Amino acid sequence: MNRPSHHPGDTLLIDYAGGALCEGASLAVATHMAFCPACRHAVAEMEAIGGALLDDLEPEPLSDGCLEALMARLDHERPAPCRPAVKPSPETSCYPEPLRSYLRGRLDRDGRIGEGGWRFLQPGMRCMDLLSGPNGTTRLIRMKGGVGVPQHTHGGIELTVVLEGGFSDEFGAFLPGDLAIGDPSLVHRPVSDPEGCLCLATTIGGLRLTGPLGRWFNRFVKF
Amino acid sequence: MFPLNGTMQDQHTPAADTAPGLEALLVAVGRERDKQAFGVLFGHFAPRLKTYLRRLGCDSSAAEELVQEVMLLVWRRAETYDPRHASAGTWVFTIARNKRIDVLRREQRPEIDPDDPALVPEPEESADRRIEAKESSGRLRAALKDLPPEQAELLRMAYFEDKPHSVISAEHGIPLGTVKSRLRLAMERLRRSLKDVG
Structure with missing residues (x-):
């Protein structure tokens, strides 16, 4: 399998490794990592940096009795840690962890995302919400072949990971595992590949459509 | 530019450089449920974890409570620690990071599963760059x-x-x-x- 050519980049990976990214953005980055050994390696290095930074922190003594209290709790722990030798078999899935956990109950018998539960966005384009919170939303977006998204820019940051098929915009071709970063400086008009496109998209902050059609869309489409 | 091995004397954490190292202690906790080793690990990590959590905005007592939760996870999960993959400090950092996201932000921490067969594997030539x-x-x-x-x-x-x-x-x-x-x-x-x- 080809490995991705569009990556989150060091700064976003540091945000992920340090734990500063919200859940939706972390899900996008970790989904890319499932496709990308190079970024897995980079995150392992960044976690090592986290370990070294932790070791270098000025120790702040704990109150008396903390260790004793914890030791007493250890006595009530089971003698051997309860850890299943074999993980419970997950439902058949074409998608890697951690995405698989977020798709529980939404897959058909083949382990693919089924036909139910989609919401209309525009002709040839549907979405399915996975997470929504005060910071933004994370959703799957499915596009038929050759569908164009109205030209838009981003009020916040949008992370899009291709899962199947692909799309192209002014910045190149995006294939499975590729992560596209949209920010306020980016205006683009992505078009899906002929075989269509399934992607995971996390938006943090707003996304604004530009152009006459886009301004009309803004009134009721929240990407 | 970088000090050669052995020339850096660690003044803060003598335990890190003298036998048994933190890694060996963590392995002992995992294999033998060694409470004495756990006590030494607690002595090293708990005060640093407290500083970490204070910097993230916890008050002193909330930080201490969370430190105990993190160290309890260290005890429970020590069996899964592999010193070939991470130093003790790195491993404890990831546990503390995930726990504070869970408790302070009430969010999950999405992570890959290293044993997932669906992971795209490393190219063979770089498999040893661990x-x-x-x-x-x-x-x-x-x-x-x-x-x-x-x-x-x-x-x-x-x-x-x-x-x-x-x-x-x-x-x-x-x-x-x-x-x-x-x-x-x-x-x-x-x-x-x-x-x-x-």
């Missing part, structure tokens, strides 16, 4: 001390303030491009120290 965890952690700490202050400061903010670099940029009035380039430069230097075989 970080030699224990050997490299001393070099990494030395390289951290050598970072230019403005890079080190940003790196600490990135790990200890629960804010993505874009927010750090906005809040501290440092242009986004400057934040990114400082973090990248820091990463370049630190990566070199990880690759340096001493």
